Amino acid sequence: MSPVLDAGALRRAVVASLDDLRAARASIDAANVFPVADSDTGTNLVMTMEAVVAALDRSSSEPPAVARAVRSGSLVGARGNSGVILAQIMRAFADAVEAGPADVDQVASAFKRATELAYDAVLEPAEGTILSVVSAAADAAQGSHNDVAEQLVAAAGAAADALERTPEQMPALAAAGVVDAGGMGLVVVLEALARASGGDVGRPRPRATAGETLPPVRDETSATYAYEVQYLLHSNASNLDPLRKLLGEIGDSVAVIGGEGMWRVHVHTDERARAVSLGEAFGKPADVEVVDFAEQIRATNERTLEAKVSTSEQTARGVRGIPLARSEHAAALIAVVSGAGVAKLFEELGAITLDGAMRGTTTEEALRAAIESAPTQDVIVLPNNEDVYQRLLAMKDTFTHRVVILRSADIAHGLAAAIAYGDARDTDAAIRDMEAALLRVKTGIVLVATDPLETPAGTAEPGHAVGIAEGAVVTVGENIIEVATGVASALVAELRELLTVLTGEGVSVEEREQLRAALATELPRTTTEIYDGGQPFHRYVMAAE
Known part of the structure; x- marks a missing residue:
């Protein structure tokens, strides 16, 4: 049981919370219904904390270096509403340990400041969210505690209790039968912080289940606005309240955090270009990210539906299954790839994949098996390798299916074409879009x-x-x-x-x-x-x- 919170404990807590968030990611994603039911809160929190861990890996163990790494990593890595708010909370704890170990009174002040920063980050704070959870934790951290470990356990327990009450505060949560996803992630982080200080929170760390928790199928048109826009903003402004207000005029879920030359900007809007141009009036935007909510929800729905489909019928060796939701295409898409992550990207775009693009090692037998077992008569193939392309041309007249072989030189070329395939439904339109993509990339x-x-x-x-x-x-x-x-x-x-x-x-x-x-x-x-x-x-x- 530690009487203080020091930089070492904060570092250990960050590393542990990343592992715990990864284990809980699927459950948190599945609970995500507010402000948009796009099932990505757990993923956003993991990405946020990954950036903090990466910054810590580059820093020394001295308290000022740890504090700087936590602040900068969380700011640069913050993703989504909850990630931005978590960054503010982490900033408060980083400040608390920068000059040395923080005692009970200093940790209480850190919790209070974390709550203030979290609420200040957003233009329109909402109860029944991560904000309510951090507020309850801060209240529990005040008053008399024997040591910091006991204080952190009390704060984590209060946060968990507040999390259970979020459906009472947020009708969307009650309707979906879930608690707030961002609050779930914060409880994971606060419990990791308590454990890192020697506290016993009374329950084990999260563990990933053997079967992934799947989010329910969501309404693709449920988002109030079409896009999530977020970016870093290099600006020497001391205050960006004017930008926050301008963004509020074109959208919601507005959050602007940072300072000392670097800011993180987040908004949900229909005007994605304007969201960035407004930032340009105050500084230089960088690392711009735009999420199309409908497309993201659609992709999540497809993964959920695909996971529920029986996998008893196996495809030919080396061939991966085409997602169910892409069956409306008149032509099946087959792509030769290399790397598990690459294969996943192509599959999410509707492709059947075979390994062997990098060195052209896929066999003619595997190519033929994939094509002949395709679920449609028309088949489009992305060889993603010149040698594989030439071999397919030589085989073309021997197939029983109608096969179109596109000359994709590598997996990057092929990925651009696969994205275009996802935007069209009939075969001719798909081929036109894919060929255009290959020309421009x-x-x-x-x-x-x-x-x-x-x-x-x-x-x-x-x-x-x-x-x-x-x-x-x-x-x-x-x-x-x-x-x-x-x-x-x-x-x-x-x-x-x-x-x-x-x-x-x-x-x-x-x-x-x-x-x-x-x-x-x-x-x-x-x-x-x-x-x-x-x-x-x-x-x-x-x-x-």
């Missing part, structure tokens, strides 16, 4: 040299990164983040709006977040989406549109 890769390599951009020693854009080596160097940023810059030189990055096998969370920050600084007007691709050989695969 620019792709690049970053790999690590295993032998000395002479390139037009210089000599790459073993272990150095080699950056290739549109088939040409554009940069080499020892710093892989700088090389990756160089490739991205080359790809978006023609004012392209979207950069998709697939991280390869072995890329750490820390490296991924370093790249995210570098791209946000270097390409502030480009929306960057980074996914865990897990592909071998290529450290990064990029596509710019």
